[in-house]
Amino acid sequence: MDRRQQKTREAIFSAFSTLLSKKNYSKITVQEIIDTANVGRTTFYAHFETKDDLLREMCILLFDHVFSDVLPIENTHDFSEAEDKTGTSITHILYHLRDNHRNILEILSCDSGEIFLKFFRQYLNDLIAKYIVITIPSEIPEDFLINHISGSFVNMV
Amino acid sequence: MDRRQQKTREAIFSAFSTLLSKKNYSKITVQEIIDTANVGRTTFYAHFETKDDLLREMCILLFDHVFSDVLPIENTHDFSEAEDKTGTSITHILYHLRDNHRNILEILSCDSGEIFLKFFRQYLNDLIAKYIVITIPSEIPEDFLINHISGSFVNMV
DNA sequence: TCTGTACCAAACACTTTGTTCTGTAACTGC
DNA sequence: GCAGTTACAGAACAAAGTGTTTGGTACAGA
8 A cells, every 4th residue: 555545544543533532523524634634635535435434444443453363262162161262352352452552442432432332342242243152041042142241341341 | 381382392303203213313404304394494493402402302301201200219228128129110111111102112223223322321320320229249349330230221122 | 352472484604515626746666 | 767657735616504594474372
């Protein structure tokens, strides 16, 4: 990728992040973003379709990093066996959050936090659904349990 | 209150509710609301300051009803004693939700559900914080536990 | 029946959006 | 280092949405 593109992209993400800590997502205008990032209007729309698209791309950037080296938990058909490995994966995520790469903690707890927490939860839900086989004997449907686990973790964060 | 006001207010809420089931909150315009409700632009702004204000008023209307006859749980300084009463209160809320007054279930599970779930959670959080004294011996801070309970309930809904 | 108030329609200044030009600067491959 | 390509800025644009103001109409409550 062209260095100019990288620079511009980074400037826009950075500006967006800065603005998010100051005001609600819905109140932020494209004009403010490009003024803060110091890029032209045309440039913004060359990189992102809309403001919502920027949000989406930002989430992918953020969470792909957080979940990047979370080891797949395979062959865990018994919950008691899986427990430790699950714990390790969760710990990895917490470490990433503590590192606060790209100010993810500020973004997650900002005024528009729900939007990002929603994405966060989707990621986590997929991760749990994919790699953890729950074998606790229960009448509660599995997706219900998965939702409870991911939801509780996100709430905690 | 003037019958005309009641009628207008109801028409706007109804139109708003209808539109919410069709598209995302952020994509709904005031023009669409007043067209669906069949009221004038001036009238809308006489009742609500902005679209966000309408949302806020809608939430108050919805959740005040849901939480209306939830009995205050008092004098429950022991969790085991409180358990039954808490259960009763929660059940009341579930009954209200089942009744689906003003299509609250559709609104909570619509495309913009997070916005309403956020309000829902705030209400529930206040309720739990106010009326339930948790005495489980634990190193976990009380507000953390309260958040976990309210969050889990909302996730379940 | 009368008085006040809620309503409507139309027009308004204003903001924001997303696009389309033209010219300029920077990067990549050779 | 050169040539062709690509990214960028700046400005101007139509289109859509916002919130307000105006003057006139119809209905509610006493």
